[in-house]
Amino acid sequence: KNEVEQSPQNLTAQEGEFITINCSYSVGISALHWLQQHPGGGIVSLFMLSSGKKKHGRLIATINIQEKHSSLHITASHPRDSAVYICAVRPGGATNKLIFGTGTLLAVQP
């Protein structure tokens, strides 16, 4: 069983749509990361959160620690948002490794 599950695996949206990507995890965590990976392969950190909600531009990330669930929202989506969005968790305890989900491939069509 995967410790980090994302849904959907693939998502196609029209430009301007509101997008939600979900992440559920089964372990206790100290933090959750949302990352973006472009076709070239590079990974960019979008958010790190351990509670509540964070916003950066058109991106919003929320986390519910009790329900072990996080969502990434993109408002007014644009073709340049097309990428793989990855949820990763840092388990609780002394570890500082990340456990990654399999990612959500987002394609925003003009």
Added chain:
Amino acid sequence: EPEVTQTPSHQVTQMGQEVILRCVPISNHLYFYWYRQILGQKVEFLVSFYNNEISEKSEIFDDQFSVERPDGSNFTLKIRSTKLEDSAMYFCASSLTSGTGGDSPLHFGNGTRLTVT
């Protein structure tokens, strides 16, 4: 904005050869990591490094792998005798703190694609 840089971007090697993947972390960062991503699969943790020693490693990081910070700026991953299944994208990352209990974003390099033939 400071970046994590990795070289080379693509390395092709023959099975059984040694490879060294190089990374220059962000200069004031203290924690360093290697992750890998086999094509079509999720990113996996290999090793973390702090204060000139390995702080944690995964089951993947066996005796064929080693890491080193030889000169205070570079952070290298060596694979002693490559196997076909080592073919993957290898990502270096760094952070200012360990992240446990603190806000410490992880900064990734663009990766080195290793192809073992």
